Amino acid sequence: MRLTAITLDCPDPPALAAFYAHATGLPLHHASGEDFAGLVGEGGLLLGFQRVDDYEPPRWPGQSVPQQIHLDFAVDDLDAAEQRLSQLGAARPESQPGGDRWRILTDPAGHPFCLTLPKGDGA
Incomplete structure (x- = not known):
């Protein structure tokens, strides 16, 4: 068995695919109108985004709407990566339990x- 795709629910698949394409440099692999978009990663792993009507974003760190899944990205500089991703539309939640080892964004x-x-590094 081999993992071939990870798909995130969202209200606007093309917009979220564009965010992650700019954030990661992964190329657009597939788009199906406004309902699905995907990026292709190493080894052919697809990072997909599918439209869900009445989508409710996760509430982190609270669990009133659980996160269900989260992605981790290795970076060389937390501050520089956060600044770049914030310019692309990411947000920084107030709760940051990782100290200087990791940073949580949405x-x-x-x-x-x-x-x-x-x-x-950083530990």
Whole structure:
């Protein structure tokens, strides 16, 4: 068995795909109108975004609407990555339990994701 795709629910798949394409440099792989968009990563892994009517963004760190899934991205500089991603539309929740080891942001649809330093750095 091999993982081939991870798909996130959202209200606007093309917009969220554009955010992650700019954030990661992954190319657009597939778009199906306004209902689905995907990016292709290493080894063919698809990061997909599908439209959900009446979408409610996760409430992090609260669990009134659980996060259900989050993505981790390794970066060399937490501050520089946060600044760049904020310019693309990411937000920084007040709660930051990672100290200087990782940083939590939310994408434009509200999904939390983590920026982490490479193993051995910042710990």
